Amino acid sequence: MSTPLIAQEVKGIIPAGSKGPAAIPVVIAVPRELAPGEQRVATIPEVVGKLTKSGHEVRIEHDAGTSAYYPDDLFTAAGAKIASSRTGLLNGARVVLCVQPPTVADVDQFAEGTIVIGFMNATNNLGAVARMRDRKITAFALELIPRITRAQSMDALSSQATAGGYVAAILGASHCPKFLPMLTTAAGTIRPATVLILGAGVAGLMAIATAKRLGAIVEAYDVRRAAGEQVRSLGARFLELEINAEGQGGYARELTAGEKEKEQQMVSAAVARADIVITTANIPGRKAPLLITKETVAMMRPGAVIVDLAAESGGNCELTQAGRTVREHGVTILGPQNLPARVPFHSSQMYAKNLQSFLALLFDKDGALIREFTDEILAASLLVHAGEILHKPTRDLLNGGTP
Ligand code: NAD
Numbered sequence: 001m002s003t004p005l006i007a008q009e010v011k012g013i014i015p016a017g018s019k020g021p022a023a024i025p026v027v028i029a030v031p032r033e034l035a036p037g038e039q040r041v042a043t044i045p046e047v048v049g050k051l052t053k054s055g056h057e058v059r060i061e062h063d064a065g066t067s068a069y070y071p072d073d074l075f076t077a078a079g080a081k082i083a084s085s086r087t088g089l090l091n092g093a094r095v096v097l098c099v100q101p102p103t104v105a106d107v108d109q110f111a112e113g114t115i116v117i118g119f120m121n122a123t124n125n126l127g128a129v130a131r132m133r134d135r136k137i138t139a140f141a142l143e144l145i146p147r148i149t150r151a152q153s154m155d156a157l158s159s160q161a162t163a164g165g166y167v168a169a170i171l172g173a174s175h176c177p178k179f180l181p182m183l184t185t186a187a188g189t190i191r192p193a194t195v196l197i198l199g200a201g202v203a204g205l206m207a208i209a210t211a212k213r214l215g216a217i218v219e220a221y222d223v224r225r226a227a228g229e230q231v232r233s234l235g236a237r238f239l240e241l242e243i244n245a246e247g248q249g250g251y252a253r254e255l256t257a258g259e260k261e262k263e264q265q266m267v268s269a270a271v272a273r274a275d276i277v278i279t280t281a282n283i284p285g286r287k288a289p290l291l292i293t294k295e296t297v298a299m300m301r302p303g304a305v306i307v308d309l310a311a312e313s314g315g316n317c318e319l320t321q322a323g324r325t326v327r328e329h330g331v332t333i334l335g336p337q338n339l340p341a342r343v344p345f346h347s348s349q350m351y352a353k354n355l356q357s358f359l360a361l362l363f364d365k366d367g368a369l370i371r372e373f374t375d376e377i378l379a380a381s382l383l384v385h386a387g388e389i390l391h392k393p394t395r396d397l398l399n400g401g402t403p
Contacts, residue, residue, distance in 0.1 A: 025057040026369060028359075029093035031086065032064040035100040037337070039067040039344035042097035042118060044352040045078035051359070052079030055367045061089045068344035090114075094369065095362070097355055099348075102139075107131040115362070115369075117355060119143055119156065120383050122394040123285070129394055132384040142354065144381040144391065147249065151377050153357040158202045159350035163340035165206030165280065168307045169195070171339075172276035173214055175325075175332050177303040181215020192217050196274035197236070198267065198291050198316060199281035200227040203309055207278045208236045219270060222281075223252045223263070241266040247283075254283055260290075268296040275301065279316035280309040285393065292317040294328070302330035311335030 028051060030043050041064050043051075048058045058080040062072055072082050083089035090096070090109055098118035102110075104127050110116065112135060120141035122129050132139050142156040152158075173180055176193060183190040195211040197204045200222040208231060211218045218236035222228075223245035228238040243263060247253030255263060271277055271292055277300075281289050288310035297306070297319055308320040311334075319328050320335040327333070340347035361378055364370050373382050382390050389395040 025055055026095060026363075026367070027057045027059060027093045028095045028097060029059045029083070029089050030061065030064055030097050031089060031106070032061040033099050037341055038100055039341045040099045040348045040351060041065040041068045041070060041344075042099050042348075042351065042355060044068075044070050044349050045074040045080075046349075047352045047356045048075055048078040048080045050356060054363075057081065059083050059089050059093065061086060065348070068348040070345075070348065095359070099351060101125045102128055102132070104128050104131045107135060107137060110135065110137050112136045113138065115140070117142070117358060122383055122391055123397055126394070126398055129384060129389060130398055133387055133389050136387050137384060138382070138386070139384040140358070140378070140381045141383040141391070142358070142381065144383065145358070145377055146380045148376070154354050154377065156351055156354040159354055160340040160347055161202035161280075162206045163343050163347040163350065164309060165203035165278075166210050167339040167342045168203065168278045168280070168309050168336070169207045169210035169214065171334060171336065172211075172278055172305050172307045175305045175307075175334065176276050178275055179215075180211070193275040194219065194273060195276045195278065196220070196270050198222075198277065198279040199310075200224075200231050200238075201280060201282070204278070204280040205230055205234065207280065208234045211276070211278075212236060216276070219274070221267065221270065223255065224250075226250075239266075239270055252281075252283055254286060255289065264291065264293060264296070267291050268293070268299065271296050272299040272301075275304055277304070277306045278309065279306065281316050282310055282313060287314040288316050290316065290318060292319075294318045297331050297333070298329045300329065300331045304331045306331060306333045308333065308335050309339065312337055 051058050060075045060080045060082055062082050062084050096114055096116045101120045102116055107128055115138045117140045120139055122141055145151050145154050178193045179190050180193045182192040193216045195216040195218050197207050197220040200220045208218050208220055212235050219239055220231045220236050221239040223243055225244040231238040243259050245253045245255055281291055306317050308315050308317050310316045311320050311322040319333050322335045323337045325334045361375055362370055373379055
């Protein structure tokens with residue numbers, strides 16, 4: 001890596017040597033999310049209040065928070081300025097906060113040296129990444145933040161997975177033809193439903209907790225044996241299957257062909273007795289593992305429901321169709337996309353707090369933007385800077401290789 005990690009000064013916005021907002025406030029801009037189905041917003045009035053109190057100018061594109069139920073007047077009351085156009089929003093903006101990755105068209109509107117912070121989904125968004133490199137934009141990708149204790153308050157992957165796990169359990173319950181809790185009524189006794197969670201990471205644990213609160217009997221499985229303790233602490237039963245695939249950084253590793261076959265056999269018995277199956281199994285940077293074959297679906301009870309949270313990365317069920325709900329053998333299979341956007345109020349709140357913590361790393365004690373991104377968290381999440389792509393897998397893909 002030849003270029004040092006030095007933030008660029010933007011002519012006319014932050015003069016070199018500026019002592020920060022006391023001299024010239026840093027303009028932080030929040031665009032309205034334009035991706036279809038996206039309801040979230042990258043900041044909320046409470047966070048705006050804190051940023052403006054620190055001397056920054058926060059600009060919100062009009063109606064940016066409306067679909068998350070944060071109307072413009074709440075932002076104004078918190079000290080933000082509402083920009084009626086994208087051009088007005090970005091004019092002089094030094095930092096841009098977003099939820100979805102910027103498109104090529106978005107990047108073309110940013111001034112050279114702008115710092116953009118949000119999810120970047122870089123390996124699937126190569127065109128925009130290349131444009132950010134060419135236009136000398138600085139981009140921080142929240143999904144690249146290391147999962148270390150100090151970064152927990154900035155971990156947007158976790159906060160949004162929490163929202164996704166919650167919605168998955170609610171969706172499963174709402175498509176299930178049964179009650180979830182046990183009921184003793186004058187019309188007879190109702191047995192509780194059984195919910196099976198495959199993959200007990202952040203989303204899976206939240207799905208377990210939610211299904212438990214709804215009164216179901218909950219079982220869960222993960223290839224990382226360490227997940228067992230967390231599952232049991234939520235009052236669910238952990239399925240012990242003789243595989244332990246704890247990989248690097250606490251993530252799961254890919255199973256061998258033999259292990260995969262064993263897993264599918266063992267999982268299918270639990271799937272067949274469940275009323276709702278929520279699958280969240282993922283391996284970073286790879287296609288989601290196949291846990292439920294079409295033969296297993298055929299063994300399920302009529303009326304059973306599968307909610308496949310891995311739909312966007314290929315699906316944990318062979319019959320899942322991303323973005324669609326299908327019915328096969330009397331089983332309803334949901335392949336939802338962007339579940340956090342279905343609870344936009346709270347997922348925006350959590351995301352905004354993650355960004356607030358992350359932003360704190362970018363300013364010095366005088367409120368001026370720091371010039372060196374040497375902090376471990378900043379260095380790891382720095383995707384593009386000063387005309388270079390710093391994330392090797394993305395750079396390799398852009399150079400025509402494999403990541
Ligand atoms: P993820 O979204 O990458 O995957 C979800 C789950 O799928 C994981 O628990 C994984 O073990 C599981 N999985 C993968 N292949 C599987 C298979 N074949 N069968 C069954 N399950 C399979 O994971 P995540 O939710 O992002 O969490 C990953 C890890 O990071 C976990 O250990 C979690 O506790 C840890 N984490 C740590 C922090 C921190 O701040 N220290 C924060 C968040 C998560």
